[in-house]
Amino acid sequence: MNIMSLLPLWVLMTSFLAAIVIFLLPEERHRLRSTINIGAAIIKIGLIILLIRLVAQQETPEVSLEVLPGLSLVLRADALAMLFAGLSSILWLCTTLYAIGYLENAPNRSRFFGYFSLCVASTMGISLAGNLFTFLIFYELLTLSTYPLVVHRGTPQSLKAGRTYLAYTLSGGVVLLVGVALFYAFAGDLAFGQTAQMAEFTHTSPIASAIIFLLLIGGMAVKAALFPFHGWLPTAMVAPAPVSALLHAVAVVKAGAFGIIRVVYDVFGIELAWQQGYLLPLSLIASFTILYGSWRALQQTDIKKRLAFSTVSQVSYIILGVTLIGPLGTIGGLVHLLHQGLMKVTLFFCAGNYAETLGIHKIHELNGTGKRMPMTSAAFTLGALGMIGIPPVAGFISKWYLGTGALAAGMDWVIWVLIGSSLLNAAYFLPVLYRIWFLPQQGQWPHESFTQWRDTIPLLLIPALITAALSVAAGLFAGSDLSPLSWARLIVIREYQP
């Protein structure tokens, strides 16, 4: 075992150790804590880059530990893992920077950043998990480490949101546990990618296989906020903005979506899932969620609530892409995992900036903010346009691949879903943009701070600008070798040509 094969462990440990150190630091050591946090995030990005290079060279570093008889914790870096790990590591850095600015002078920062890092550690575990058991462990750990963040403010409202969050995610966790346990009891100890054995099992006992599929997807659908399990997501909006960003863009919903990707591609294999007819119901639910989420978003007057329902809708694009057999649809789904993350995190940063700088929470209060906060508003605009799917922002690429993928899979009706949802996206984002840029300010801002800055403080602004720039770059340079798109292609090539 050489140093390189331990890399997956180190990627996990950077945030895990950071979490422990942060927990142990006294509350008032703000500067040291920030330094450690940012340092760990940067080291992690470095390690991820190393890993990505390894994976690109057809290597799959793996670490494993036997925890129960015949059952191991496995961390394995394959191409799909790196897609999610890469996204999380970049966004961890951005979100940490943002959170440092956002929580300046707030209490309980030690607790917040500790759980924040733990949350990222769990996300890393989820992305690098080499079998369902490992996945399950980190999936539950994620639930545990996000709860303190959701209830961070300690108000009755946030405690209630925390209860809702737990009720959904723990129940989902139980369903997943049953699914995974059944999988191990009957299909055996299969690592991700051993789809041939699973096919054999499915042919001998198709009903058990279908139940396992249903339970696994059902358990993950809660975190992925698929209809009708989406109720926790808008409620959890009471959490601080960086937490929302984390929940929506980096960790929680993505963990669910990523899990579904794993189940379809690496547990069952897409060919098998397609042949067994598992995918069509899933794509119907995903399509419905896309339209339903957009429709509900349209009715919201609160900025964060609208964004939350937008997430419900957007995450289902990923699921939809997964269910489209054929390389194009798969690429669409995978690449949207990244694109949605970048765009949504931008939107949440901006929403946070409006709230922190001007005290704005409602959409009708946004009138004229473009003049007061031009850069934030520009970032917001880019994110929103991306969500609608307007080129050259990254969202366009996703929708393009989804559309062509649907046609290739012979599911033409998906096009109508895409068109419908794009229209709805436009309907709930464009009026907001109109208010920001073209309507005059109405009276005083609700609660203005940071008046000495032209826009807002740099710690809040810069992360938003970076992620906005990244979402444009991901669209503009989609053809380059370094883009998310080419990495998604790489994954797809490996999936379809084993």
Added chain:
Amino acid sequence: MSSYLIFAYGGVGLCGIGVFGFILHTHLLRRLIAFNLLGSGTFLILVGLSQSGRGEADYIPQALVLTGIVVAVAATALALVLIRRWAALTQHATLPEDQGPS
């Protein structure tokens, strides 16, 4: 029927009465007496039954009963100390849940 077995049956009777009293009574001292009856019954069964199987005195169960008696006395003494302390503190010789609505 050998006298060993007769006393084993006597032990059975003591056990039954002991259990009946133990559950029925709420007064702690009476419960303690019931426990002691139960203990004596058990000892009788242990010695009586074992000896009736052999037809002669068996020293092993007798030694066990000696140990058992001492343990029972220790337990009884300990229980009495607790009961007295409890009575001194609360003026009751029953546990709170058995004191009725008064």
Added chain:
Amino acid sequence: MVHFPMAGLVVFPLLGALVSLALSQRWRTLMSFALILALLLNNALLLLQFYSQGMFNEAMGNWPAPLGIELRIDGLALIFSLMSAIVASICALYAYVYLRPAQLKLFWPFFWFLWVALNSIWLSSDLFNLYVGLELLSLAAVGLVALSRDALSLAAALRYLFAALLGSIGYLLGVALLYATYGTLSLVELSQHFSLTLSSSVALGFMFIGLLMKTAVFPMHSWLPPAHGGALTPVSALLSALVIKASFYIVLRLWTELSLDSAPTSAGLLMGILGSAAILWGGWMALHQTHLKLVVAYSTLAQIGYFMLIFPLLSDTNPHASHLAFQGGILMLLAHALAKAGMFLAAGNLLFCTGQKDLHSLAGLSRYRPLNIFAFGLAGVSIMGLPPSGGFNGKWLIIQSAMLQSQWQWVLVILLGSLLSAAYIFRVFSYTYQEVEGGDRFKQPSPLLEWSALSLSVLSILLGFASMLVLDLLPSHSVVTQ
């Protein structure tokens, strides 16, 4: 010196008891900690001995069984001995800081006698010797409960004493019948001659009822919450983590050694039903307590229910699945010992901070005493059976076993129980996360108190990664089911 490590398990705590009764305060403390270290070392030596020579017996007074009493070290005994060594040492450290000098003076001898009793039970393979061990254990535990000397704890102690005495007599009745039938007290020899006749069944029935009463299995549980919830904190931890395990351990020993897995399934089913009722009832009651330590005490009731689910799953028709249940049960017992002790100590710290027992008074603690909340939380993870933790691994194995044997009802119960436990643990949490006016008005427990709670909780989590170290000590399934 080959006889030393095994005898040390009994001799050292006995010496501790003598020393703590005979010496003056300073020497008492010093010698007690020296002896704790000696015991830890002794356990380590025993582990080494076990690794090198495997399971072994030792005849007390050089009289081999069945005439004399033989002590036995096998994987199971060793696991429990190590478990009690770890938990007891940390609880002793905690007690040393937590208790007032007058209480501490009385605590030490009880503590040592408790440890004598525990070790004698883990090691014993003689039915009557187990009875004496049980009595010693019960009286020591009752003494510890009565240590706080107020009316409430006296009532708890009395209730506990009567339950324990009745339980012991039930056990002894069974022993009497078994001796009369088989003419031996040695468990090993008994297992060679044992057959499930009417009188053996009655005997085992009485023994199990007695032992389960001492374990506080539903519906014979009502003595437990006031005793465990009302005792002084380190005592609560010892009682919940170790004492209830002793009688359960004997049930498990009897069940496996007498091959009751081939008995009619109704016996196992009955145990499973009692366990299920305990899980649901304990969880439900824990959810409705307003006093922090009572939440933890009721949680113990529910956890005992999980242990009971081993029995319906031990069957000789499917040795593999049966072995999984056995391993899972052991892991759960161990994880519960660590986590529950950690949780009680953390709860004690929280009560110390607020000075009140009510859950509402916890508001704001997450902000000002995060370390204690963290310790409570980590223990909670294992109690809830969420990964990564020893509790999860145990639960996983039991679920696997139930699935392989198509006994879906237990899976359902376990899952419901997990959700209930999550509900009552997160309920405590949500109180601590409330933000209140008035700043930091809480007392600060000494770091030693905080770290001893945390270390136990962390161990229960680490067990989730090191389960194989424990399971490797157990015999492979061909031996367990014979």
Added chain:
Amino acid sequence: MNELIDLTLVCILLGLASLSLFTQSLFRAVMFFILLGLILALVWIRLDAPDIALAEAAIGAGITGILLLDALAHLRATSNTPPQLRQLKQPRFWLALISGAGVILLLALAISEPLAPAVALDLQVSENLTNSGVTHPITAILLNFRSYDTLLEVAVLVLAALVAVTLRQSDEHPVVNEYLPNPLLHACLKLFFPMIFLVSMYLLWAGAAQPGGAFQAGAVLAAAFVLFYLVGLKTQLAQNDIYLKGGWIFGLALFVLVGSMPLLYGQPFLTYPDSQAGIFILLIELGLTLSIGWILFSMFLLSQSSPLQKKDSP
């Protein structure tokens, strides 16, 4: 004929048991219980168990009876609920009845099965008796073959005393020595004491070859101590914590010490040196007798210091 005696004894036994549980007066209940103990002693003799008979009379009936009576005196002031045979409608009654009847039924079924013990342990006892250092089999079992049980049992006794001392309140007034004022009695008891002491020692010594032993001797010794206390002599000894606890643990300490020594010579715990077992057994028994006597006495003594105090009422 013998069976008739046995049956009569059993009937008396059961009758006394019922009386001790269900008479109205608690005092009489205790009296019936003590009487039951004496009858039990007879029963043990019929069962060819003179050792147990002795122990039952001394410990079972004697000590337990004294402790119960003593406690009764202190419980007078409590709300004394009479036995509730009248509460036939209570679920508790039915639960008790069903449990009691169930126990009888199950046990009767169990013991009516023919017995054929697979192991003849009593033969092993007699075979090994010569190596045990004593000639009385029960002493051999208690202090040699199964001495480990006895060790733990002594620990149980110490524990019981410890609980008593735990519950003694520190603010309580010290024991007032309410000794008997009669000078003649005083003098008689003074004379009696050495005799009782001698009896105790004889019981101990005899235990090696015939019925008797440390526990019976200890019980007698305790009675001697109680008399000693009642005549008001030197009970200050028992007020001193060191002597009090030292007395308790003396026997146990001796036992542990003697038992651990063989460990140093590579022998198992509690092994006696060859051919000297008798001496060591006697030594241990001496220690145990003193400690047991002292423990039982101090249980009595400690209970004297917690009289019922009305002012404590909640």
